[in-house]
Amino acid sequence: xxxxxxxxxxxxxxxxxxxxxxxxxxxxxxxxxxxxxxxxxxxxxxxxxxxxxxxxxxxxxxxxxxxxxxxxxxxxxxxxxxxxxxxxxxxxxxxxxxxxxxxxxxxxxxxxxxxxxxxxxxxxxxxxxxxxxxxxxxxxxxxxxxxxxxxxxxxxxxxxxxxxxxxxxxxxxxxxxxxxxxxxxxxxxxxxxxxxxxxxxxxxxxxxxxxxxxxxxxxxxxxxxxxxxxxxxxxxxxxxxxxxxxxxxxxxxxxxxxxx
Numbered sequence: 001x002x003x004x005x006x007x008x009x010x011x012x013x014x015x016x017x018x019x020x021x022x023x024x025x026x027x028x029x030x031x032x033x034x035x036x037x038x039x040x041x042x043x044x045x046x047x048x049x050x051x052x053x054x055x056x057x058x059x060x061x062x063x064x065x066x067x068x069x070x071x072x073x074x075x076x077x078x079x080x081x082x083x084x085x086x087x088x089x090x091x092x093x094x095x096x097x098x099x100x101x102x103x104x105x106x107x108x109x110x111x112x113x114x115x116x117x118x119x120x121x122x123x124x125x126x127x128x129x130x131x132x133x134x135x136x137x138x139x140x141x142x143x144x145x146x147x148x149x150x151x152x153x154x155x156x157x158x159x160x161x162x163x164x165x166x167x168x169x170x171x172x173x174x175x176x177x178x179x180x181x182x183x184x185x186x187x188x189x190x191x192x193x194x195x196x197x198x199x200x201x202x203x204x205x206x207x208x209x210x211x212x213x214x215x216x217x218x219x220x221x222x223x224x225x226x227x228x229x230x231x232x233x234x235x236x237x238x239x240x241x242x243x244x245x246x247x248x249x250x251x252x253x254x255x256x257x258x259x260x
Contacts, residue, residue: 001032002051004043056103064095064107067178068119068139073132074157076100081116081139082107092116094139096156110154112161113139114147115201118178118190118233122153125186125217138164138188142175142196145203149173149196151188151214164188165214168221174205178234180243188214189224189243191231211245 005025011018026034033053037043057064063083070079075096082093092115093107110116122138123131136155143149150166150173167173175196180189191211196202211225211234225231225245233246 002047002053003032003034004047004051005034005036006040006043007036007038009038054103056097056099057105064093064105066092067117068094068137070119070121070137071099072121072137072156073135077156079119079137079156081119091144092142110139110152110159110161112163113141113152113154114144115142115196116140116152117142117176117195120179120181120188122181122188123186127186129183138179138181140176140179140190142177142202143173144196144201149176149192149202151176151179151190164216165219165221168207168212168223171207172203174207174209175202177232180234180236182236182240184240186216188216189234189236190214191228191234191245193230193232193248211243 003025005022007022012022022036026036035047065080066083067081068079071077072079076098078097078099080095080097082095091109094110094113094116096106096108098104098106116139118140120138122136123129124134127134136153139152139154141147141150141152148166151164153162153164173192174194175192177191177193177195181187182189189211192207193209194202194205197204208226209228209231210223211228211231212221213224214221228245228247230248231245232248235244236242237244
């Protein structure tokens, strides 16, 4: 069962109780999906007329569906990354869901990919963004005490991997978190934030928390935003003219620097 609640924006603008009511709808969903729609296009263009849900896995002692969530056409699988389990002896997995094969689930590790986090579909620069040819996945590797934080290109149909970038003009990234490829230019836009340090598997940062733009064909990399406290998620607008960055700010992780 899927529940869709359409928001009355005029009511929301002047009613805190109405906002509380909407939050209760989401928090009260224990046996079905609940969506809050602020724009009808979310229902018509994204969810579609026949939206449904299906439970593909339920894990109590493991968190395999944490970040990424990238579908690959060649393999017919959806790739997600697991949550950090608190030990370098138990690195982050890539979870592959065969959505065309009874939703079978497989845990994977790819060469050169130490601690995967966010990910995005990747096409060779110049490929039409609606193409089905040459599709790969670019993963954010948060790194650890041995391996650097980096962007790693993975071809899941061959398991071949390639490091795209692992430093900003000679300085180590902190813990690359999320990435998106611009559909027209092919540039990679990504965020870097100290989650690895806050969770005790990366050294202290040597660079500001920033968002970057990287040109895969030229190697050009630029810092594009440095005013976020903890730049996390990143997405490109539907008209491809803007980049949206979420700032998790004070929602960090307790360690020796912020444990109060």
